[in-house]
Amino acid sequence: MINVGGVGVTPVEENISPLMLRNYGKWDTHEILRPGVIKRISQTGDECYTVRIAMPPSRISVASMLELCDLADEYSGGYFRITLRKAFEFVDVNPEKIDALIEKVEAMGFPVGGTRNSLHNIMACPAWLHCNLPATDSPGIAKALGDALIEEFKNHKLPSMLKINIAACANIEEALMGDIGIIGVHRDQPIILEDEIQRCERPTLIYICPTYAIKPKGKKGIVINPDKCIHCGACTMACEAILTGDPELDGYAVAVGGKASNTGSGPDLGSIVIPYLPNNPPRWDEAVSAVIQIMDAWRKDANPDERMKEWINRIGWDRFFKKTAIKVSIKDIDGYLYGSEFARSDLRFGW
Incomplete structure (x- = not known):
């Protein structure tokens, strides 16, 4: 160039x-x-x-x-x-x-490490520092996890590398490509300011929704179907009269088994194992506890150089939940049968 x-x-x-x-x-x-x-x-x-x-x-x-x-x-x-x-x-x-x-x-406060079988640098999106869609504060969670797991970053005592990715909303798929992923979740549909919605272009709002959850209402209003809304935030960016997020309901989910490399069983998308935890700054105790709980079970049971996904594939989901003592929910482990094929078909990955 x-x-x-x-x-x-x-x-x-x-x-x-x-x-x-x-x-x-x-x-x-x-x-x-x-x-x-x-x-x-x-x-x-x-x-x-x-x-x-x-x-x-x-x-x-x-x-x-x-x-x-x-x-x-x-x-x-x-x-x-x-x-x-x-x-x-x-x-x-x-x-x-x-x-x-x-x-x-x-x-200066910068730890040295993050190589081989250790915790690698935690990735997080900017969240509220930059965006209007977050359901949680991903940099805050990353900081709390980094402080709690700093010794795992500075030594080579884990079975394999451990990568933690954090996304403040469901639009950032990177969280599902880490051994442990944290994804912000909205639990209520976007809020429509009825007195101001008429100022927005209704055809644009209807067209911009990827799941066709927005329909006309009356002469100038709209209605959002909560069964179809995926909280992508596209409508909020097209109209200031639509708000997303509720401080009382927003939180985050925890996923495991994501992977972006071609080694072992190849790239794969993570699966949700904890569908919701509440936002609890500044130390995010629930997130730290959940990650340590999963990491310790993997550390005790995994073979050398066995990533989180390979460990789960070997022992099965039933034993995973028993060993991590995570309560099983009907919302756990998505049933998208072609998840692996989808992950491997991404332009960044090869077979």
């Missing part, structure tokens, strides 16, 4: 360290020297050391980012990268300076 006159994305080679550019396409293997420290080995014999740290969910202050940039200038030649799971990696660190770098980033 050409950067003309400072507009657009800069060329890739300007953002890659000389060592990585010199070995582009030649990286052969890697070793995890200790939690968060990776040694990558090229076919040419060159070695690149990276140090991975956890990042705050969905946002980071300019001051903190500038401090991390200063450390990158001092320890990795000014180069770093943000991983797909939003972790921060210092690239091409002098192996003799790794201990000093780790000491400084941990003094």
Whole structure:
């Protein structure tokens, strides 16, 4: 991509360290020297050391980012990268300076780890920081979980990698692609402001609803069928007279068994095992308790390198609920028979 006159994305080679550019396409293997420290080995014999740290969910202050940039200038030649799971990696660190770098980033409050069989960086959408559709505060839950599980991020004591994804509403499918997913749920249909709805374009509202839940009412009003509404929020973005969310009813569900990689049994969508938990900030005790409950059962019973989904496939759902002591609900485990096929047909996945 050409950067003309400072507009657009800069060329890739300007953002890659000389060592990585010199070995582009030649990286052969890697070793995890200790939690968060990776040694990558090229076919040419060159070695690149990276140090991975956890990042705050969905946002980071300019001051903190500038401090991390200063450390990158001092320890990795000014180069770093943000991983797909939003972790921060210092690239091409002098192996003799790794201990000093780790000491400084941990003094800033950023733990080092998230590699191999550990808790990887927790992913969360911005929720109310950015969006008008959330049913829960996903960055707040991610922060509470990160604090509670920080030791699992810093060591390699889990059976396999553990990925936790959090979405504030059902529009973000990423939550169903983690070993444990948390999805915000609205439990009541959108609220229609009857005195203001006439200002909105009724044909647009009817057309924009993906499930045809919106029908005309009278000359200018509308009615929403609660049996068809999926709380996608499309109508709220087309009309300010429709509101979504109820502080007294909103909460979140917990899913397990999602996976985005092709390893093992391949990619799959998670299944709901806890249909509803209430919003309870600031420490989100119910979410933390549920995740630890599931994680501990998996840790005690899983084979080495067995992801959450493979463990469930081996023991079956009946034993999963018994081992995790989760009460079974009629709303648990969706019956979409083609869920796996759907997940594997996504453009990001291959067979």
